[in-house]
Amino acid sequence: MAGLLSKFRSAITIFFFLFVVAVSGKPHRSSQILRPAVGFGKEKMSHLHFYFHDIVSGPNPTAVQVAAAASTMKSPTFFGAVVMIDDPLTEGPDPKSKLVGRAQGLYALASQQEAGLLMVMNFAFMGGKFNGSTLSILGRNTVFSKVREMPVVGGSGLFRFARGYAQAHTHTLNLTTGDAIVEYNVYVIHY
Structure with missing residues (x-):
């Protein structure tokens, strides 16, 4: 029994030593200042x-309800x-104007007192x-407010490290169909 206990202690000691070696190295400092990688250039602001x-x-909706409570x-x-979206983004308010992108994600009706998304x-x-x-947006949209502001929380491609805000203004809302055209002004700081 003593020999088995000795081997167990040796194994634990070796494991502990290997663990310390594996996790040692450059210590992590949570207050360390990080700078963007070389090649990002100077920050700039874009208005979209x-x-x-x-x-x-x-027959071809771009916003589809995918969940609801009883x-x-x-x-x-x-x-x-909860509504999943793949909405066209265009240069002008006419649906046939030039396509510049798509809004993809979801919105959820999150308020019991007002139309708050x-x-x-x-x-x-x-x-x-x-x-x-x-560009990634995450925020509150009170649909019947004249202008709604939502934060830009990130981005990819030319918008890496993006931050800023988006202002939404309802251009038209068809109360019969529920279809809406919303004007967006987005101000974003990026590299």
Whole structure:
């Protein structure tokens, strides 16, 4: 029994030694200042202007309800509904104007007192200078406010390390169909 205990202690000692060697190295400092990698250049601010087409009616909707609570239809604000989107972004308010990208993600009706949405979406750009780049939006959108402001929380491509805000203004809302065209002004700081 003593020999087995001795071998067990030796094994534990070797394991501990290897563990210490594996995790040692350069110590991590949580207060260390990190700088962007070489090649990012100087920060700049861009202003993007486009129109968001949220189409819930017709044979080819771009916004589709994917979940709801049992009480959602009884709620005056449709509280609990979740809608998945793949909405076109265009240069002008006309749906036939030049496509610049798509808003992809979801919105959820998150307020019991007003039409308040939780917006979680990426603006995926498909042309021009920002082709292939995205901006990520996460915020509150009170639909019937004149202007709504939501934060830009990140991005990809030319929008790496992006931060800023998006202002939404309803251009048109068809109360019969629920279709909406929303004007967006996005101000973003990026490299």
